[in-house]
Amino acid sequence: MVLASSFIGYLSSFASSLPSVVEQGFIWGIMAIGLYLSYKILDFADLTVDGSFALGGITLAVLMKAGVPVGVAMLVAFGAGLLAGLVTGLLHTFLGIPAILAGILTQIALWSVNLLVSKGLANVGIDIRNQFVLVRSLTDMQKLYSILFLIGFIAAIIGLLYWFFGTEMGSAIRATGSNETMARANGINTTWMKIIALSISNGLVALSGSLSAQFQGSGDINMGKGAIVIGLAAIVIGLAIFKKAKKNFALHLVACVVGATIYYFVYQLVLSLNISTNLFKLLSAAVVAVFLGVPYLRKKINFGKWGKKNA
Amino acid sequence: MLNIENVSITFKKGTLDEKKALQNVSLTLEDGDFVTVIGGNGAGKSTLLNIIAGTLKPDEGSVSIDGKDITNIPDYKRASLLGRVFQDPRQGTAADMQIDENLALAKRRGKMHGLAWGITKAERLKYSEMLKEFDLGLENRLTANVGTLSGGQRQAVTLLMATMNSPKVLLLDEHTAALDPKTASKVLSLTDKIVKEGNLTTLMITHNMNDAIRYGNRLIMMSDGKIIFDIKGDEKMKLTVGDLLKKFEESGAEATDKMILSD
Known part of the structure; x- marks a missing residue:
């Protein structure tokens, strides 16, 4: 009897946490989409993302604390991520530093950059009760709105990327990732294609970080720790489920979001089991x-x- | 017209493995010349092609096409002047992209990669017609990823990509060496047809002496980083494998079994 009631209690607590799980999964799904661009399209394991995720979150938090509206703050966070990707790209192409190492160098450097942005604070709070943010989870209504917003936002991102990778520049980036010899023999400046792709990738990761900061109500210096593993987990889980969508690019991006959501679902399950x-x-x-x-x-x-x- | 003047390049300079890959090589190709290149391993054939393509930079000397010096122009920037087919069928195409997407990339060689569509509907129709002439059944598989094709099919696609914009110089680096004999001869006769129809200036490296004699209007033999034999026109037509072997012996180079056991 006691066992049954505790089981029901466990179930209901797990069920009530589901909307937040979906929110988190969708936010990290954007991160996984960013990582997909470098990891799958460019064939470049980019460790910058741990740093650029936190960069996005902290940039947004600092700006919002100073009264900047959320939309502008997110745009700046996206721009900051672009720059982080640009640095990794330049280290890799112009200085010939191997991909993994170039990413690690930028990631380490970003730790200091993030502390500079936060003026030495490890955590910068956002007043989400009084300031307008796009993603919140204080009440059920907020959760619902947040989820609806994220669905629209992700759809827009996937739409834009689908268009971009169908253009001449997008095709050139795909060719660079698939076969650099072929790309150069066909007049593609592979150096810039890598830099552009890494910038877009980290821009999206920072954007995801800025949403995560809204969700948790603060930007944190540690919020990007292990982001690469979460992102990779989301990608491999998602692609395993969407195995049949062999060639559909848009579905692959959807798979990243689904993968991230499953990841957070499992995470919540582990939490509620008191592990x-x-x-x-x-x-x-x-x-x-x-x-x-x-x-x-x-x-x-x-x-x-x-x-x-x-x- | 391709003009190579006094080109030299040394690999691993100042080490025990120092290798003078090319020594004062000069070569001029007139428009429409189809030159076959033979020579043993390490003779400098591929090095010469890579210097023309721009993936290697010579220590000395210059390369120019139609009077324009391209010695210091990076490979991707001079790609619009050139067409290249590699020995490894995997090198010339992007395996993760569709056949039509690969062709569309080749079509845009030398142009800015902007935000216009990477491929248009009209193009697809044209590519389908082009592939139909190849008679490999590829015209109905335009949206298949190139990675799903056989080596011969991939070489055929690469050949089409290399030649569709009528390059100033076509560079073929043993492009049939990795194929089975039947496919190799099919790709080779396709090459001959395309080169003749387009009157393309071509440099073709081959290990096969019979092919070197049968195709093209001119033949050069390389050894030890130098051109040791250059023959064209009627004289070339009369050439036999025996003649070439003799030349090889004179040069002190060793002909490999692969070169003799042709066909």
């Missing part, structure tokens, strides 16, 4: 490792079975 959240980063890393490792192992096993044909 220590300290373990969650370990679990996330394991999930990503499994998803990235299984295709390789499968190939290896097939190789043993049928020889070269399936290698």
Whole structure:
């Protein structure tokens, strides 16, 4: 009897947290879309994102604290993210620094930049009770509005990206990521294509960070920690579910959002089971490792079975 | 007209592995020349092509096309003047993109990549007709990713991409070496047809002496970073594999089995 009632209590607490889970999932979905551009299209594992996510959140918080309206603050956050991506792109192309290292350098540098922006504060609060923000979760009504807003916002982002990657410039970026030799032989300035793609990618990540700051009511110096793993988890989970959408770019972006939502759903489940959240980063890393490792192992096993044909 | 003047390049200068890949090489191709290039491994054939393409910069000397010095122009900027097909079928196309998208990229070679559509409906129709002439069944698979094609099909697509804008110089770097004999001969006769129809100035590296003799109006042999033999016109027509082997021996270079066991 006691067990049953505690189970019902558990269920209802889990159910009531669902709207917030969806909000968080959608916000991180935008981050995953940004990461998809570098990781999948450019084939560039960009570790800048941990820094640019926090950059977006802190920039928005500082600006809003100074009375700047949310729309303008988000635009500036997006711009700041563009610049962060630009720096990684320049480090990689003009200085020839390997992709992973270029991302790490910018990420580390952004830690200081973020503290400069926040004037040394580790946490900058936003007065979300009195200031207008686009994403909140204090009441059920706010949650509903936030979710509706995010759906529209994400649809607009996906629409824009779908258009962009169908243009000459977008095609040139895709070619750069797919085969640099071919791209250059066809007159594509691969250096700038990489820089442009990394900028857009980090701009979106910062935008996601700025929404996350609104959601939690503050910008935090630590809010981007491990963002790359969350983003990768969202991408691999999403693409595993949308396996049939092999070539549809827009569906791949939707998959990123679905993946991020599932990620936060599982996160909430773990929370409500009273499992220590300290373990969650370990679990996330394991999930990503499994998803990235299984295709390789499968190939290896097939190789043993049928020889070269399936290698 | 392609003009290469006194080009030299040395790899790993000042080390034990120092290699003079090209030594004072000069070569002029008249418009419409179809030159086959033979030579052993390390003779400098690919290096010469890469210097023309701009992926390598010579230590000395100059490269010019139609009188315009392009020695210091980066590879992607001179791409509009050139068409390239590589030995590895995977190199010439973007595997993750559709056939028509690859062709559309080639069509825009040398133009700014702006925010206009990457491919238009009218183009798709045209590409479909172009591929129909190739007779590889690709005209109905325009939206298939290139990565799903066979090596021969990919080389055919690359060949179309390289030649569709009538480049000033077409560079073929053993582009049939990775294909099975039947496909290789099909791609080669397709190459010959395209080059003749477009009267394209062409440089084709091959390991196959018979092919080197059969195709083109001129043949050059390279050894040790130099051009050691240059023959054209009627004289070239009379050439036999035996003649070429003799030339090889004279030069002190060794002909590989691959070059002799052709066809």
